[in-house]
Amino acid sequence: MxxxxxxxxxxxxxxxxxxxxxxxxxxxxxxxxxxxxxxEAPAIRITPLPPLPAELPPEAAFPSVADPAWEKLPAAQxxxxxxxxxxxxxxGDQKLNCATCHQPDxxxxxxxxxxxxxxxxxxxxxxxxxxxxxxxxLLYWDGRLDGNDLPTVIRDHIAEAHFMNADGLLVVxxxxxxxxxxELFRAAYGGGPSYGRMLNAVAAYVGSLYSPPSAYDRYRxxxxxxxxxxxQAGLALFEGKARCATCHSGTLFSDGQYxxxxxxxxxxxxxxxxRHITFRRxxxxxxxxxxxxxxxxxxRYALTQDNSDSGYFLTPxxxxxxxxxxxxxxxxxxxxxEVVAFYNAGGGExxxxxxxxxxxxxxAALVAFLENLSGELVSVEPPExxxxxxTILGGDQ
Ligand code: HEC
Ligand code: HEC
Numbered sequence: 001m002x003x004x005x006x007x008x009x010x011x012x013x014x015x016x017x018x019x020x021x022x023x024x025x026x027x028x029x030x031x032x033x034x035x036x037x038x039x040e041a042p043a044i045r046i047t048p049l050p051p052l053p054a055e056l057p058p059e060a061a062f063p064s065v066a067d068p069a070w071e072k073l074p075a076a077q078x079x080x081x082x083x084x085x086x087x088x089x090x091x092g093d094q095k096l097n098c099a100t101c102h103q104p105d106x107x108x109x110x111x112x113x114x115x116x117x118x119x120x121x122x123x124x125x126x127x128x129x130x131x132x133x134x135x136x137x138l139l140y141w142d143g144r145l146d147g148n149d150l151p152t153v154i155r156d157h158i159a160e161a162h163f164m165n166a167d168g169l170l171v172v173x174x175x176x177x178x179x180x181x182x183e184l185f186r187a188a189y190g191g192g193p194s195y196g197r198m199l200n201a202v203a204a205y206v207g208s209l210y211s212p213p214s215a216y217d218r219y220r221x222x223x224x225x226x227x228x229x230x231x232q233a234g235l236a237l238f239e240g241k242a243r244c245a246t247c248h249s250g251t252l253f254s255d256g257q258y259x260x261x262x263x264x265x266x267x268x269x270x271x272x273x274x275r276h277i278t279f280r281r282x283x284x285x286x287x288x289x290x291x292x293x294x295x296x297x298x299x300r301y302a303l304t305q306d307n308s309d310s311g312y313f314l315t316p317x318x319x320x321x322x323x324x325x326x327x328x329x330x331x332x333x334x335x336x337x338e339v340v341a342f343y344n345a346g347g348g349e350x351x352x353x354x355x356x357x358x359x360x361x362x363x364a365a366l367v368a369f370l371e372n373l374s375g376e377l378v379s380v381e382p383p384e385x386x387x388x389x390x391t392i393l394g395g396d397q
Pocket of ligand 1: 096099100154
């Protein structure tokens, strides 16, 4: 653009402006201009929502193993965690919450062989119970997360595309738009919502969920009639001839180690396109070099990339197992009878198990024993999620 053109562009609007001003001046009657006042804004009245109760939920405080650290958890954090656990605001599309998959009245599982995942992304593993999670040193079927760091497990769940697929900043902003949360966060942490506090509160709630003492525990405590004769025979087999306790040991019935049972694959993982996509994306994200060729769930191998770990999974805890069907990382067995029959046959191909030669009566006794590892299911009242409410900026509400 030439200098002359630039000047013209600058000068033209100025000239037009001067003309308009002149025209106005000539048509305005003499005298002072009336003061300009804004029209009265309609009064907005917002009745503040009542504060929500922040008491320790009744389902908390059932430690099967006395844990002094848990006793010190402030009730307000557990109470806040419960609201968050049941709040759809924690998922990307606000359509699901933790209880969609971990349903309290189903011993905190979904009852499906494989998890449904976030809408549009079916997952390829079974949903475990949340009872006694606070006592587990390792979490997830492949043990890839640390049980002593529950907030990271919650973060993984909120962020992962196959779980809740939500952006952390967005979730905190949503919580900020629900004024009742501000109060609950203040009571629990002395400040408003933040991502870290949110993860910590959900972890406090989840870490407070314990399975109450089972018939087996009462039997161990000296109440001989707590277990039927059949279940007692099952216990003897569990610890003896059936060799279950070599892996299912300790208070939770897990040695915390990885084993390969040679389980059959669940064909749904490969037949259902959305599940298949999640499967490939998962292993690709973990950096498995041959992720596009995998025909089995390689379990632990994805984390160590050591061939000897292929098909290895963490020994799961067995408390509440009578309620958590279907079984195994891929939900391949529907009943405990099927599980026991599988062990009796010596497991699957390339497993470290060998045949047990149990009679049908012995197999039934083992199942009867497993059914006695559940405590009374505590009924849980899902809270109503705190509501969104308009707040007036600069107002006193
Ligand atoms: C879409 C279903 C789904 C939703 C929603 C979901 N979970 Fe999970 N959860 C799972 C599945 C599946 C696993 C097992 C993952 C694996 O092993 O790869 C799991 C595992 C866990 C574990 C570890 C349990 C163990 O013994 O290894 C914890 C703790 C947990 N979830 C807590 C939560 C919390 C808290 C929320 C809400 C923030 C939540 N989950 C929401 C499906 C879900
Ligand atoms: C070599 C170690 C080992 C032995 C021995 C063993 N288990 Fe297991 N058990 C495991 C592992 C590992 C899994 C999880 C496998 C998977 O999903 O890939 C498992 C899973 C299970 C499950 C499913 C739990 C769930 O929540 O889905 C049950 C039930 C079970 N075992 C019962 C038994 C019984 C009964 C015996 C004895 C007959 C036994 N186990 C012997 C290691 C073992």
